[in-house]
Amino acid sequence: MSISIQEQPIVSVVVPTFNRANFLPRAISSILQQTFSNFELIIVDDGSTDNTDEVVKEFTDPRIMFLALGKNYGGGYARNQGIKAASAELIAFLDSDDEWLPNKLELQLKRLQDSDDPDATVIYGLGYECAEGQQKIPSLVLYEGDVLDHLLRGWLPPTTSLFMVKRSALLGVNGFDESLPSFQDYDLWLSLAAANNHFLAVNQPLIIRYFHDQQIRGNLVAKSTGLEIFKTKWGEIMKQRVGYIEYWRFISLKTSIIQLIRVGKSVEDGKKLLAWGYVIGLLKYLPWSANMIIKGIVLSTLGNNGYRAIFLFKSRINQLIKGYKTYQY
Template identity: 65%
Template structure:
């Protein structure tokens, strides 16, 4: 597999990569994402911005970038992130598709190093390459690099156990592989990326990794991760879709741990919402519901109790940072299980 990057002929030739940015009412954040794509050291790409029914000045923001590689697609109504990404996949003209959330940014060598990793691989089934990424928590102005074991090859069982590169912004994939599995499942209001990587891995698409951080993912509150209803609904659909496969391939214990850890994070978020609404008994009920997932939920039970008793004064003034700590605990637990297996 050989990739060229001739900027003189890129407009005449097919692009090597189609970059898809879905966006909805993020005119204030979108310029950072667009600029990070245009600053890539590998320049033979097209940038497809799918405006998912925005009502702000997104179109004006995009028009300020005078770059012929940009294609702006305005959808007539909001259909959700999965729908917007699928539209981008359908419109893509390149062999490879890379995703970038409109509130994230890439570092300059992201595409160059991912394509180089694909080119250097002798695995005929390798169609997906991901990288590591920084996480930036805007409320506390803190950047961190999460722990992640960089699995390669057939990663289906790893994904079933709960291993997951955390955002679509990390990934570049062969377009034909995305099309073959039907793209993103639009019935899922959350867990869409996890579901897609599972579908790809199940279809014998192998993963490759660039083991250095090439993106920055921003946490700022206006995201699906903070939408409790979407997380609960998505979790239920996801569990119905993949739960039986986890049991069959990994056993009931692994299924319980995988489901329990995901549910624990959701429940701690529910505790915080209930405390904010002054419903401390409901918060306690959510916390105690985690007892069914012992021992893997012990840390989350403690966190839920602290939230319930002390509210935001001790736990929530730095809520995003504390949620980052919870996520770090989850990652370490998953990594420990991966090493054992």
């Protein structure tokens, strides 16, 4: 379907980016290739110091708006600026290092149109994950309607790139919490659910989420600080609604992930004793840290390259087993 530039867009697509000029063309192209075309694309440059602006200029589609913030404020602020600049009632998000599958918008709009739930404002779905050239659909239970208790128990769709949300609902909870250096998406979904915004799900892959060296460790200070703010904001609600055990399980899992990143960073810096100290520290969070302890032992013993080699070997074995089962069937 072709549209004129004057037509009011039905969807505003918000893409925050910071120094991702090498990935951004893939993301932009996947949006422009959507089977549903009545949208505007708002690219929010959060103070990039690479050639992001030149990359965007290569795309001449009139639906693109480039919003340069001038300095780095953080993902929450950048997304909020995109929401404020949007002219459509439906906001869809895409991280600049991911890509959408061609029918992403079409499937989400159809799911919303087919719903008879007057409180439905959030639409998400499944997605592929791609790491080290290996692509899979991770296990995700799809919940609909009131999902607050599921979120409080730790259920979380893995990326904002999966989501489409009504702008009025986003503004109703003041968008992303800009005080959070991490956990911003989790906090937003909790805020929306707590305000009686219901979720709808598309039981099909909508995106490809990529993992790469620029994001593997991330900012440890931001992750730790974000978790502490998140605990202060939602901890008591978690304990009251789903119980202390569920709360401690959540904290244990999230802390264990941060601790494993510390293990990898210590090994990379040649500080193996420190790495082993972090592995031992994971014992505090048993039984929920068991998987991270195993990964930490492998990392501390074999290093990052050895860990990566085992990951690739395991992925290929799983693919062979899956292919064999499919052949047998």
